[in-house]
Amino acid sequence: MWASSRHVQPNKARRPDPKPPDVRTRQRGKPTSPSTALPASRRDTEPPPEMDGSGSWDAIDWNQIEDPRPRRSVQGVDETMEEFLLEDEEVFAQGHGVVLLNIDEAGTLSVTNFRLLFVSQARKCVIELGTIPLTTIEKLNDDVKLQQLPHLSDKKHPRELLQVIGKDMRVIVFAFRPKTKQKNEVFDALRRYTKPANLWDLYAFSCDPTTIKNDSDPKWRLLREYFRLFRKSLPQLQEPGEVSLPNDWWRLTRVNSSYSLCSTYPSILIVPRSVSDEDLFQASTFRSGKRLPVISWCDPGTGAVLARSSQPLVGLMMNFRNNADEKLVCALSTKTMDINRSPRKLYIIDARPRANALANGAKGGGSESSSNYPRSEVLFLGIQNIHTMRDSLSRLRDYVDAHGTISSNGTPSAVSVVGDRRNRGSTWGGGNLNSMTSFSSTLGEWLNHIQNILVGASWVAAQIAIESASVLVHCSDGWDRTTQLVALACLLLDPYYRTFGGFQALVEKDWLAFGHPFAERMGIPTVAENGGSQYELLRQPSLGNLSSSPSRNSLGPSGSSSNTSVQSQTSNNSSPILLQWLDCISQLLRLYPSAFQFSSKFLVDFMDCVLSCRFGNFLCNSEREREQSGATNSCRCMWSYLADLRASGGNFHEHYNPFYDPVKHNGPLVPPAAALAPTLWPQFYLRWTCPSESQGGDLESQWHAMNKKYAEAMKAKDIAEWRAKDIKTKMESMKQDLQRERRSSSTALAMAQSAQRENAAIKKAIESIGCTIKFSVTENQVDETEVLSYSVRRDSDARAQQDENADYSVSISAIEDSLVSETPGDHFCESLCPFRTREGCRWPDAPCAQLGSQFVGLKANFDAFDRLSIQDCYFGPE
Numbered sequence: 001m002w003a004s005s006r007h008v009q010p011n012k013a014r015r016p017d018p019k020p021p022d023v024r025t026r027q028r029g030k031p032t033s034p035s036t037a038l039p040a041s042r043r044d045t046e047p048p049p050e051m052d053g054s055g056s057w058d059a060i061d062w063n064q065i066e067d068p069r070p071r072r073s074v075q076g077v078d079e080t081m082e083e084f085l086l087e088d089e090e091v092f093a094q095g096h097g098v099v100l101l102n103i104d105e106a107g108t109l110s111v112t113n114f115r116l117l118f119v120s121q122a123r124k125c126v127i128e129l130g131t132i133p134l135t136t137i138e139k140l141n142d143d144v145k146l147q148q149l150p151h152l153s154d155k156k157h158p159r160e161l162l163q164v165i166g167k168d169m170r171v172i173v174f175a176f177r178p179k180t181k182q183k184n185e186v187f188d189a190l191r192r193y194t195k196p197a198n199l200w201d202l203y204a205f206s207c208d209p210t211t212i213k214n215d216s217d218p219k220w221r222l223l224r225e226y227f228r229l230f231r232k233s234l235p236q237l238q239e240p241g242e243v244s245l246p247n248d249w250w251r252l253t254r255v256n257s258s259y260s261l262c263s264t265y266p267s268i269l270i271v272p273r274s275v276s277d278e279d280l281f282q283a284s285t286f287r288s289g290k291r292l293p294v295i296s297w298c299d300p301g302t303g304a305v306l307a308r309s310s311q312p313l314v315g316l317m318m319n320f321r322n323n324a325d326e327k328l329v330c331a332l333s334t335k336t337m338d339i340n341r342s343p344r345k346l347y348i349i350d351a352r353p354r355a356n357a358l359a360n361g362a363k364g365g366g367s368e369s370s371s372n373y374p375r376s377e378v379l380f381l382g383i384q385n386i387h388t389m390r391d392s393l394s395r396l397r398d399y400v401d402a403h404g405t406i407s408s409n410g411t412p413s414a415v416s417v418v419g420d421r422r423n424r425g426s427t428w429g430g431g432n433l434n435s436m437t438s439f440s441s442t443l444g445e446w447l448n449h450i451q452n453i454l455v456g457a458s459w460v461a462a463q464i465a466i467e468s469a470s471v472l473v474h475c476s477d478g479w480d481r482t483t484q485l486v487a488l489a490c491l492l493l494d495p496y497y498r499t500f501g502g503f504q505a506l507v508e509k510d511w512l513a514f515g516h517p518f519a520e521r522m523g524i525p526t527v528a529e530n531g532g533s534q535y536e537l538l539r540q541p542s543l544g545n546l547s548s549s550p551s552r553n554s555l556g557p558s559g560s561s562s563n564t565s566v567q568s569q570t571s572n573n574s575s576p577i578l579l580q581w582l583d584c585i586s587q588l589l590r591l592y593p594s595a596f597q598f599s600s601k602f603l604v605d606f607m608d609c610v611l612s613c614r615f616g617n618f619l620c621n622s623e624r625e626r627e628q629s630g631a632t633n634s635c636r637c638m639w640s641y642l643a644d645l646r647a648s649g650g651n652f653h654e655h656y657n658p659f660y661d662p663v664k665h666n667g668p669l670v671p672p673a674a675a676l677a678p679t680l681w682p683q684f685y686l687r688w689t690c691p692s693e694s695q696g697g698d699l700e701s702q703w704h705a706m707n708k709k710y711a712e713a714m715k716a717k718d719i720a721e722w723r724a725k726d727i728k729t730k731m732e733s734m735k736q737d738l739q740r741e742r743r744s745s746s747t748a749l750a751m752a753q754s755a756q757r758e759n760a761a762i763k764k765a766i767e768s769i770g771c772t773i774k775f776s777v778t779e780n781q782v783d784e785t786e787v788l789s790y791s792v793r794r795d796s797d798a799r800a801q802q803d804e805n806a807d808y809s810v811s812i813s814a815i816e817d818s819l820v821s822e823t824p825g826d827h828f829c830e831s832l833c834p835f836r837t838r839e840g841c842r843w844p845d846a847p848c849a850q851l852g853s854q855f856v857g858l859k860a861n862f863d864a865f866d867r868l869s870i871q872d873c874y875f876g877p878e
Contacts, residue, residue: 086114092113094108094110095174095182098175100174103406113193114133116134137164141162142183144163167576169689204613204615212635248273253269264514265294271294289478291478293309296510297494304344308472311357311360312365329373347470348370348373348471349473352475352481353384360476383456383475387572388449395445405692406689406691455676456485461493465492480577483511487511488581492668500646500655512623520574521576582603591671594659596660600681617631617635
């Protein structure tokens with residue numbers, strides 16, 4: 001349950017750099033959003049070869065959200081295991097070469113302070129099926145007897161087996177190596193840490209409180225919800241106790257700010273305006289656990305309310321009465337706004353079977369008489385108690401495990417004999433239909449419980465929405481069946497509760513603030529309350545009557561409190577109350593697929609988070625106990641975790657319902673009774689034994705699977721587009737560079753052509769005086785030849801692209817007369833030279849070309865010489 005295989009591609013090749021800026025990569029401890037997903041090669045990405053076609057398990061990925069705390073090194077654990085641990089997770093016991101019989105895979109089994117962790121030996125990844133939080137474990141059994149299996153047929157060295165049964169419908173069996181202490185070490189560690197003695201031993205308290213950044217106090221969030229119900233905005237105040245919110249019918253009261261009125265109620269309550277705080281104290285003495293009638297949901301437009309309480313203490317003869325209680329209940333039924341309309345009716349809904357309510361009278365409890373409450377009607381819904389629900393789920397879990405694709409005994413579709421689990425029939429192919437009959441009976445029993453809750457909540461919502469009637473709901477204690485009915489009716493009445501924010505507000509109001517005993521129902525410790533009462537009544541398993549929990553002392557005064565921690569719950573008080581409520585919501589999701597913003601997968605992950613006890617939201621039994629334990633300020637918030645989880649996938653995350661249409665369903669949902677025929681919730685009940693079948697027939701799951709492929713295709717498209725854009729950008733850059741090179745080449749060519757023309761002109765001018773000319777380019781070097789050198793400097797313009805330190809040098813050499821041919825230059829010299837006679841040159845031994853400076857009267861083409869720079873050093877003394 002710790003590495004979500006639904007969203008990981010095995011051994012995915014690393015994307016070549018450069019990466020597109022909008023594509024985020026997953027690294028350990030640094031998620032896409034809040035994600036610290038393990039490397040793809042380290043995670044449970046697909047079933048082993050023996051499980052072809054079985055699919056992958058649908059479980060929440062605890063490693064997906066980043067924890068800002070630094071990782072601590074764990075002593076005694078090799079590095080290969082350390083990478084699978086969460087922050088502050090420590091290993092207490094470990095077994096190597098352990099085989100998970102459900103899938104026949106060997107690996108390393110570790111008991112940590114948070115979970116039972118199973119890592120595959122071959123694939124080096126976390127196996128979801130074999131990894132379960134310690135608080136999710138319901139039973140342990142080391143006396144396991146299975147049918148003879150081929151891979152366990154070694155009679156000389158039989159493997160030692162350990163069975164783990166989870167509250168999440170999981171039944172897994174591990175086989176240890178024989179003649180080792182591994183099984184005993186693992187089993188002893190599990191027995192110790194699955195039932196911790198102290199609340200603060202839970203993994204939720206292992207984090208550093210200074211790193212906790214909760215958005216707001218739960219009391220403020222509850223107050224904000226009250227203001228929303230009154231259709232007003234919450235003012236910015238320092239303390240919730242400073243708020244006053246009256247209207248024509250109701251008001252907020254702080255009479256329970258110190259939990260002196262009722263220790264299991266919230267500190268702020270909505271009550272009728274006509275009832276004083278003194279009346280509230282008097283009315284509380286007439287209700288079990290002092291859980292007097294208060295308003296949970298109200299409609300300011302019609303004045304109808306949905307209220308909740310516990311059973312009245314009417315006694316065996318049902319003749320005890322309380323004036324304050326009758327006044328309070330009657331005040332719930334306010335006058336209608338239409339004076340021509342008949343007075344508002346009040347329905348008092350007792351969630352229990354009538355027989356159970358009467359039996360509670362022998363213990364002091366009972367139910368109301370409509371004769372004591374004007375314009376009221378009392379109805380019984382016949383919902384069974386917590387013990388019946390627990391046993392029904394246990395039978396369903398056993399049968400699903402025995403007849404699933406993946407069974408705890410290693411053989412699919414076979415009935416295992418484990419401990420006291422009886423063989424309830426043969427396999428489907430054995431020619432015996434006993435198993436089918438048993439399955440129909442087991443499934444029908446569980447679905448019948450779900451249907452009773454659905455029908456009851458739908459009936460309550462219909463009376464409020466259609467008749468504008470007020471409804472008071474209670475059971476024995478008012479925190480189990482009452483919470484189920486009231487919360488489900490609110491979900492049907494108010495479309496806000498069908499959004500993510502509304503779902504959180506609803507859970508925090510009716511489940512947390514009004515004191516559903518999560519610690520008792522999940523079997524975890526809580527803080528103790530001292531004190532008692534003469535009205536302390538014990539729950540009976542067959543009757544589902546009054547509370548007996550020593551940690552709640554529901555009927556007595558709040559008394560003093562201690563910070564000692566106790567084991568508040570035994571297995572007799574555990575029950576799948578929250579699971580049944582979520583199951584009902586999944587049935588409504590099937591009936592109204594576009595009415596809910598969240599998906600069925602969100603409900604599954606929500607339940608996993610609650611069972612894991614990794615967060616402080618659902619610890620303890622009441623708001624008061626959570627304050628005493630410091631769970632709110634010392635533990636992380638589950639709502640923030642789920643919000644970060646959704647943010648990691650954007651609007652396409654699997655928690656979002658793709659068919660949600662808030663405009664279509666912007667009012668109450670009133671399902672007809674004929675449509676309230678529930679089916680098994682496959683996403684939760686079948687995910688471990690039939691992983692493929694649990695998702696195959698669900699339209700929502702198919703959409704998410706198609707959307708996942710579409711998202712992958714879109715990601716590949718984005719990467720391809722980014723690469724194409726990058727290539728186009730590089731081509732544009734190269735094109736610009738090429739254009740610059742072309743311009744530079746054209747400039748150089750133009751300069752070369754100009755220089756060529758200049759050289760030709762200079763050469764022609766020099767040759768006209770009978771000299772040869774040789775051009776060369778030097779860079780900061782002095783020509784030390786014996787020839788005369790003339791420097792030619794050219795103007796620096798746009799054509800000059802060469803090194804500014806490079807000059808043109810011209811070497812001019814005189815030609816002997818014998819070598820001077822009869823050229824126009826020679827004729828020019830003879831006609832102009834004043835020292836030449838008919839007999840010849842007057843200075844025959846001095847070549848005139850080398851003594852050109854002595855041509856005093858020389859008439860030459862001075863335009864050619866203007867381009868030459870003649871140094872004074874060339875002229876000798878007279």
